[in-house]
Amino acid sequence: MSIKENLHHIKSELPPHVTLVAVSKTKPISDLMEVYNAGQRIFGENKIQELVDKYEQMPKDIEWHMIGHVQRNKVKYMAPFVRLIHGVDNFKLLEGINKEAIKNNRVIDCLFQIKIASEDSKFGMEPHEAVNIVRSETFSELKNIKIVGIMGMATFTEDLNQIKSEFTLLKTTFDSFKTMESFNFKPEIISMGMSGDYKLAIACGSTMIRVGSSIFGSRS
Numbered sequence: 001m002s003i004k005e006n007l008h009h010i011k012s013e014l015p016p017h018v019t020l021v022a023v024s025k026t027k028p029i030s031d032l033m034e035v036y037n038a039g040q041r042i043f044g045e046n047k048i049q050e051l052v053d054k055y056e057q058m059p060k061d062i063e064w065h066m067i068g069h070v071q072r073n074k075v076k077y078m079a080p081f082v083r084l085i086h087g088v089d090n091f092k093l094l095e096g097i098n099k100e101a102i103k104n105n106r107v108i109d110c111l112f113q114i115k116i117a118s119e120d121s122k123f124g125m126e127p128h129e130a131v132n133i134v135r136s137e138t139f140s141e142l143k144n145i146k147i148v149g150i151m152g153m154a155t156f157t158e159d160l161n162q163i164k165s166e167f168t169l170l171k172t173t174f175d176s177f178k179t180m181e182s183f184n185f186k187p188e189i190i191s192m193g194m195s196g197d198y199k200l201a202i203a204c205g206s207t208m209i210r211v212g213s214s215i216f217g218s219r220s
Contacts, residue, residue: 003031004038006215014209018202021065023194023212025050029057031216036062044086044210048074055081067210069123072096080104086151086191086210089113089123091133094145101144109148111191114173116152116166124152127173134177134185142184149189149208150174154197167192167204174205 001009007022014020021044024032032043032054041061045051046068055064055078063083070085072093078085079100088094088110101108112133115124130150133139152170154163170192177187193201195214202209 003034003216006217007035007038007040010211010214013199015202017207019189019208021067021191021208021210022215023067023210024054024216025068025212027212027216029054032058035215042083044212048077051082052077070097075100076103079106079108082108084148085110087111087113087123088147089115089125091136091138094133094139094142098142098145107144107146109146111149111151111189112147114150114152114170116169116192117155118162119155122153122155127176130173130177131180134180134182140182140184145184147185147187149187149191150177151189151191151208153194154192154201160200163197164200164204167197167201167206171205 011020021042022035022040023044025046042063042065044065044067051064051066064081065084065086066078066082067086069087070093075096085097085108097108097110112130113124114127114130115122150170150173154166171190174187174190189208190206191208192206193209195211198209198211
């Protein structure tokens with residue numbers, strides 16, 4: 001199937017409440033434009049420089065998501081336009097995003113990255129660490145960020161039971177956060193599920209999936 005056909009096939013299977021992020025990392029502008037012309041408006045990149053380059057070259061009605069690990073010193077490059085930062089895994093990063101958001105007169109939406117995988121290589125914080133941040137006075141002083149949900153990445157394994165238990169953990173964590181809402185903490189999004197496991201993620205409660213290879217083909 002073509003890229004356009006892949007996109008339409010995936011979208012036809014998605015429930016109305018699930019948002020598709022087309023993960024376009026390493027892909028050329030021509031591939032992104034094929035997806036754009038087929039109606040997709042939300043794209044995810046995992047490197048800030050590539051995100052900025054594509055933002056500058058592509059139509060301005062695109063919603064850009066930063067889905068990779070974020071270095072504080074690079075937040076300033078995407079702060080003027082990024083719509084959602086998926087991987088916030090510590091308070092210092094949150095402070096850095098808030099600082100750059102102030103400079104750009106914006107409120108930047110973010111997701112807490114919760115560690116659900118057994119692999120040490122995966123980033124994220126423990127659920128109790130996120131709770132401690134939300135309950136802290138210093139968090140309430142951050143007026144230019146809003147935590148709109150949580151994300152997590154499951155272990156890279158063929159064991160569907162393990163993946164399911166990790167997705168269930170993220171959904172349970174999300175549910176426990178709903179009682180803690182404030183002006184800058186309004187969890188509505190559960191971002192989990194990628195090309196290989198998004199159907200299971202949706203069954204476990206995901207409201208946002210990040211799909212790359214199933215749309216664009218294997219990575220360059």
